Amino acid sequence: MDPNLKVTLVEPRRSYFTYPFSNQVLGGMKTMEELTYSYKKLKRKYGINVIHVAAARINAVSKTVLLQDGKSLTFDRIIVAPGIDMRFDQIENYKPEDTDFIPHAWKGRSATLRLLQQLESMPNGGMVLICPPALPYRCPPAPYERASLVAHYLSQHKPRSKILILDAKEQFPKQALFSAGWKSLYGRMIEWFNGSAGGLILRADAKNMTVETEFGIEKGDVINLIPAQWAGRIARASGLSDESGWCPVDQLTFESTLLPGIHVIGDAAIAGVMPKSGFSANNQAKVTAAAVIALLKGKEPTSYSISNTCYSFLAPDYAIYVTAEYQLSGRELVKIKGSGGVSPLNVDLSVRHSEAVS
Structure with missing residues (x-):
């Protein structure tokens, strides 16, 4: 410039x-x-x-x-x-050193590698727990894309395994699109529980590979616990x-x-x-x-308008998107009324394939 x-x-x-x-x-x-x-x-x-x-x-x-x-x-x-x-203090007994066993994989190359190695080492028929935090956090749809692509890996290599999403939120971005895609691609492999239904994580135990919610204790072969940020x-x-x-x-x-x-x-x-x-x-x-x-x-x-677009993959040939435009109102960014949109629901698979190569 x-x-x-x-x-x-x-x-x-x-x-x-x-x-x-x-x-x-x-x-x-x-x-x-x-x-x-x-x-x-x-x-x-x-x-x-x-x-x-x-x-x-x-x-x-x-x-x-x-x-x-x-x-x-x-x-x-x-x-x-x-x-x-990461705000480790928001989850009882979850400490930075525990990420060697219960990785968040939300920053840093090595954290992603640890989570990948755990997925490769888990048994066929094992349980993967994915635990997203409440908003705001980095990349709101990413935990659900992660669940999707982990399910893709498991369906190819360990098809008897399950994924349980324990979510601090009551709803999540592109929820209807993700839910429909999960059912179509992976059957009942992925289950999601919101905060009021037992998704809010209160405590973690890296030694025993468990997390605790208001509804009890869940054990995982792999636990991807993403703290508040x-x-x-x-x-x-x-x-x-x-x-x-x-x-x-x-x-x-x-x-x-x-x-x-x-x-x-x-x-x-x-x-x-x-x-x-x-x-x-x-x-x-x-x-x-x-x-x-x-x-x-x-x-x-000078003033400006600005956009955000997010594509999420549910499989290598299946993607969905959300997009929006923003402008300044005074000195604060607001969404431009009527701008943007999301992938249509209930469409032919060819649409999802085209979005995967956009």
Whole structure:
């Protein structure tokens, strides 16, 4: 957008794992390697200075970023994508170290690999528990796509197995479409229970591979327990998050309303009614880049409309979608009335096949 700007990317990892497609690894559609990318092109093609060190804290007053190696960087404006951290404190007896046995697989390449290995090791006829949290969290439809693609894997390799979804919510995104697809593709392999019907997880026991709800104890051969979430550590350490655990921003520019000069994008930001999705984050990044360039030039950022689209796979050749358009009302994003839509219900399978290759 402006080749005269000096841009530095601070990123601790040397490769990027595309988590939005990680469920396809569990379903046998993709490999880990196919979803892993290098940052080298950013420097080679765009001249971006990439520093592979973790950022520890941002100081809005001095306009500096403290790095974990003790060095610091200065900035005129900074864009931060803190991502998410898990709120293990919301589930009794569920600790970070328990994820070696009961993985959330909601961030990090190694967590997905652990869950995949557990699925491959479980017996035919075993039980998989998938436990989604209450909103808001990263990628609302993803637990149900995950259940679908795990069911696809099991139907091919361990067809006597079952999947039990214990959900903190009373309903979930694209519910009618998922439910119809599950019945058509997998029969009775997948069962879903909402929060009031025993889906809310109160306690976890990694040693005995059980979770406890108000209705009793459930045991799994594989347990995918996804805790509640909040903004990543650097946001909380820097004072960018509020009492909700997320980061309030001016949604015209995604500049923090708590600390000026710092723009927050992605899952950590409170972006009106937009869901926390990879598609949303990508579009928010483009809006923010344009706003930062305008502000650095002393210009007023312009208003915009923005979209979100989410395709969910229920099998390699069966997908459904939801899409919506958003615009600013004042300084807050709202859905444009009549915009977007979802996959039609009760259609020929050829429609689902076409959506899988869109």
